[in-house]
Structure formats: structure tokens, C-alpha cells
Amino acid sequence: MLLPIDNEYIVIGDVHGCIDELKALLIQNGFKINEGIIDASLNNKAIILLGDFIDKATPQKLKDTIEFIYQNYYHLNQKEQRFYILRGNHEEMVYRYISKDPTLEITPKRLEEKKRYYNTASLLEKDSDLRDKFLDLYQNLSIWLKYDYSSDFSVTLTHAPCQERYLAKDDTISHAKMVKSESRSKNRGVKLDDLIPYIYQEAKDNQHYHIFGHLSQPDIRKYKNKICIDTSAIYGNSLSCAIIQKDKLSFNSVPFLNKQKSVTQKYNILFDF
Numbered sequence: 001m002l003l004p005i006d007n008e009y010i011v012i013g014d015v016h017g018c019i020d021e022l023k024a025l026l027i028q029n030g031f032k033i034n035e036g037i038i039d040a041s042l043n044n045k046a047i048i049l050l051g052d053f054i055d056k057a058t059p060q061k062l063k064d065t066i067e068f069i070y071q072n073y074y075h076l077n078q079k080e081q082r083f084y085i086l087r088g089n090h091e092e093m094v095y096r097y098i099s100k101d102p103t104l105e106i107t108p109k110r111l112e113e114k115k116r117y118y119n120t121a122s123l124l125e126k127d128s129d130l131r132d133k134f135l136d137l138y139q140n141l142s143i144w145l146k147y148d149y150s151s152d153f154s155v156t157l158t159h160a161p162c163q164e165r166y167l168a169k170d171d172t173i174s175h176a177k178m179v180k181s182e183s184r185s186k187n188r189g190v191k192l193d194d195l196i197p198y199i200y201q202e203a204k205d206n207q208h209y210h211i212f213g214h215l216s217q218p219d220i221r222k223y224k225n226k227i228c229i230d231t232s233a234i235y236g237n238s239l240s241c242a243i244i245q246k247d248k249l250s251f252n253s254v255p256f257l258n259k260q261k262s263v264t265q266k267y268n269i270l271f272d273f
């Protein structure tokens with residue numbers, strides 16, 4: 001889970017089936033894509049997806065996203081690892097639906113949620129080839145990654161924000177905390193900063209960054225060393241990445257390209273103080 005420090009990393013937030021924006025963001029950051037295959041032979045760049053690459057988009061875009069990620073995951077990782085993917089709560093939930101997880105109680109509410117929020121599940125149930133590709137990728141997802149450049153500069157990556165006591169730990173509880181934080185849908189009306197106060201309370205003025213996605217935001221939200229890069233692509237906003245190059249961190253985005261219908265939501269803003 002330690003990333004080699006001689007690569008440059010393009011760390012991309014929640015894709016949610018925004019395949020056109022994913023390709024545009026990669027091209028904007030120096031990758032060439034020929035007939036769906038990423039050519040990374042000319043550079044030392046590596047790609048990291050922060051999880052939640054599925055759900056919310058149209059079935060065709062979801063299929064194209066899984067196919068693109070599957071093909072390039074194996075293409076880029078032939079000689080050395082150049083493509084990493086973290087597990088998001090959406091991959092986990094869809095996995096539980098399609099593998100008929102006995103601990104997932106199927107209530108009418110669950111079936112409604114499956115249709116509304118986890119629409120990749122029914123797509124995979126109808127398309128066994130795509131299902132096999134998703135399951136194959138699922139087995140390769142990481143829970144956290146760390147880029148440890150020096151005693152002054154490091155970056156820890158997770159899908160969701162979490163307390164530092166769980167960060168980069170490998171017990172079951174810590175893993176769950178890094179994949180999903182306190183539910184916003186179960187706490188409607190609660191300000192995000194009140195729901196997960198630890199994220200600003202534990203923030204420090206140093207360069208040991210914690211970068212995460214999961215909390216769809218109108219822009220990149222940064223407070224001290226805590227950074228959220230989920231900028232709500234599928235909600236019609238933008239897809240963003242953090243770029244890690246030696247001991248430098250920068251950011252880049254592409255706007256939603258309107259090649260599919262966006263989803264609506266009301267923002268609950270992080271670090272809104």
C-alpha cells in the first residue's frame with residue numbers, strides 16, 4: 001500500500017460513470033488514449049482512482065466506464081503498477097447486491113435504494129461479461145494508499161474521510177471507516193462539519209496530507225492538510241484530480257461534458273466556516 005516515490009500520481013475523485021470526463025482529465029494531464037487504450041509508455045505517470053467509479057450514470061456510460069477501467073488496469077499494470085483503484089462504498093454495495101451477500105437484508109427500502117443509488121447492480125445482473133470484469137476489478141481494489149516522500153511530505157489516500165485513529169490501519173473496523181463515513185442520507189439537515197467534526201478538529205498545518213473523495217462538493221475543499229477532491233462530476237459540476245509530483249501537490253479539473261444526463265443534489269459543504 002506504499003506507492004513508489006519515483007512516479008507522478010494523478011489521483012482522481014469519484015468518477016460515477018463519467019467516462020467522457022475521465023478520458024478528458026487524463027488527456028489534459030498528459031496521457032494519450034488510442035482506441036480506449038491509455039499510452040503511458042512515454043512518461044512515469046500513474047493513475048489512482050479514489051473509488052466510486054460506478055453508479056448514478058446512465059447504463060451505457062457505466063458499461064463504458066467499467067470496460068475502460070478494466071482494460072487499462074491490466075494494460076498499464078503489465079510491467080509495474082501504474083494504475084491503482086480504491087474501494088468506494090458504491091463498489092462495496094454493488095458487490096454485496098450481485099454476490100447475494102446474506103448479511104444484506106433485502107427489504108422494500110433496499111430494493112428502492114438499489115434502483116436509485118446502486119443502478120450498476122441491475123446492469124451487472126443482466127450482463128455476465130461485465131459482471132465478471134467488475135468482480136475481477138473488485139478483488140484488486142485497495143482500501144488505502146500512502147505516498148511517503150519524506151519526513152516533511154506524505155499523502156494518504158482513502159475513499160472517505162475518517163478519523164486518524166483508523167487511517168491506514170488494516171483491521172475490519174478501520175477498513176469500513178475508510179470506505180464510508182457517517183451517512184448523510186440518514187442525517188439530513190445536519191451540516192457536514194457537524195456530522196464529521198473530526199476532519200477539521202484533527203487537521204494540521206503540515207504537509208502530511210489526507211486526500212479523499214466521497215463527499216460531493218462544488219469545488220475542491222481544503223482545510224490545512226485535509227483535502228476533498230470529489231467535485232460532483234455526475235451532478236453536472238466537474239471531475240477533479242490531485243497531482244503528486246515529488247513533494248509538490250497541485251490540482252486540475254475538467255467540467256461535466258453533458259454527454260449524459262446529470263443527477264441533481266443539494267450540496268452539503270465541507271469546511272463551511
Ligand SMILES: [Mn+2]
Pocket residue numbers: 052088089090159213214215
Ligand atoms: Mn462514496
